[in-house]
Amino acid sequence: MSALSEARSVLLPGATLGVMGGGQLGRMFVHAAQSLGYFTAVLDADPVSPAGLVAQYHVQTGYQDEQGLAQLMQRCQAITTEFENVPAGALRTLGAQRPVAPSGDAVAVCQDRALEKAHFVRCGVPCAPHALIEDEAGLAAIDAAALLPGILKTARLGYDGKGQVRVRSADELAAAWRDLGGVACVLERMLPLALELSVVVARNAHGEVVTLPVQQNLHRDGILAVTQVPAPDATPAQSAQAVACAARIAAELGYVGVLCVEFFVLADGTLVANEMAPRPHNSGHWSIDGADISQFELQVRTLTGLPLIAPRQHSPSVMLNLLGDLWFDAAGQLREPDWAGVLALPGVHLHLYGKTDARVGRKMGHLTVTAATAEQAREVALQVCARLGLAAC
Structure with missing residues (x-):
């Protein structure tokens, strides 16, 4: 059976799924795969990588190590990636023997901003x-x-x-x-921005597409700080356009897997594509707690051929990124954030990534607040920000 034919069949729980990259996105993929009954293997050179620590197998080599790639192929029936800068050539090597989603060719486009912009233009999706x-x-x-x-x-x-x-x-x-x-x-x-949106789209080998609800994002110093879902300031027309554009971008790539497309809404209401990531995305983390199918379960489903079902949001959500800055006091001394105080608040879900070394700007975890209404979720999120010393969301 060819890799393409194998990709179109269903890999049932009990199979072993591989992931290139051992960061937090790989860790959350591993958790999602294991909850569905799959075994997992991670390829990452770091002996204490977040994903490697929780997977059944950890191949401790670099992304282009031939023996490491061979070992991953021997262990796994299908392979994905959690990091956009995994060499596309390594994914093509794996794809010659195993189903790989997303493919090396699709990832190569996402890795190069010039190719990415050209793809947006080909798709008829406006960009800067x-x-x-x-x-x-x-x-x-x-x-x-x-x-x-x-x-x-x-x-x-x-x-x-x-x-x-x-x-x-x-x-x-x-x-x-x-x-x-x-x-x-x-x-x-540079364009006059009103707000930032993102769409997480999942597409399987049969061309079926589902998306998470449109997400509104706030970045600080180029790093995502806050995501709100539903997007409070996006109009229905802007949300519908963002979903349609993201689906078209994925389809024109022949994409299989989870893809996030980030958009800008300009001051005049115009929507333009900013960039895309060939993997689950920080802005989709809320779906673990606020939807019935998370972006990581969607990654498992697209990789294995399990039925692709549209996620349903059951709770308005606010996601806060937790950077290493929180582990340092005003004098620069290490301290533990007030998790007990934060977890005393209703609807708070804490996710720490198992990283032992806190550094300024390093993503250490995230926290999602869910509530019956968007107003209640935001109110609790503001209390979280006050207790942790985060800038108001």
Whole structure:
């Protein structure tokens, strides 16, 4: 049976599912797979990776280690990824022998901002005016009037605000491009933003698509801080457009798996695509506690061919990202956050990722507040922020 044919059959509980990457997204995938009765294997070089600590098998090698990839294939009947920067070539190697979702080709598009923007354009999905800068000639050819002020982003290996610089003039642009190492970059015009939305879409090998409800996000310093669902400030038309665009982006990629597409709503109400991630997303974490099927169970279902059912939100939710900053007091001394005080509040669900080393800016966990109404969820979330010393959500 070919890998493609095998991908279209159902892998029942009892099979072993592999995940490339040992971070918190892999950990939550492992938990979801295990709850459905699957065995799991993680490939990650870190001996104390969050996912590796909870999986049945941990292959402790780098992503491109031939023996490690062979061992993962021997253990697993199907394989996914939890990290957008896993080398696409490694996923293609695995995909030649096992069902891999998402595929290496799809991930390659998501890994490169230039390819990503080109894909949005092909799909007829609006995005910010932009240009690719690969060399000095490309830098000189930039239309400053059309693209500045803007945000210069490395074409590859950027996430959580990394590899991004705001530039206001041609001189700042040239300096920023050289400071980034003169690598291929995409310059995007800065647009007047009203709010940020995201859509988590799941698509299986038969082309069936379901999505989580549209999520409204707040970022601080390029890192997601707060997600609210339902999205309080999005109109029904904007939400419907975001869902339709995300589904089209996935379909045109021939995507199998869970994909998150982030959108900007501009001051005039226009919707534009920002970027996409070929995996579950921080903004979808609320679904573990606020919906009957989480984004991680959707990842399991798309990988194994189990029935793909539209998730139903049963509770309005507010998700708060917990960064390593919380583990330090005003004097910079390590301390444990007031979990007892937070967990005394109604509807609070705490998820810590098993990371032993707290660092400023590092994602250590998240917390979701669920309630009967969106107003009640936000009220409790504000109390959580006050008790933990987080900026108000």
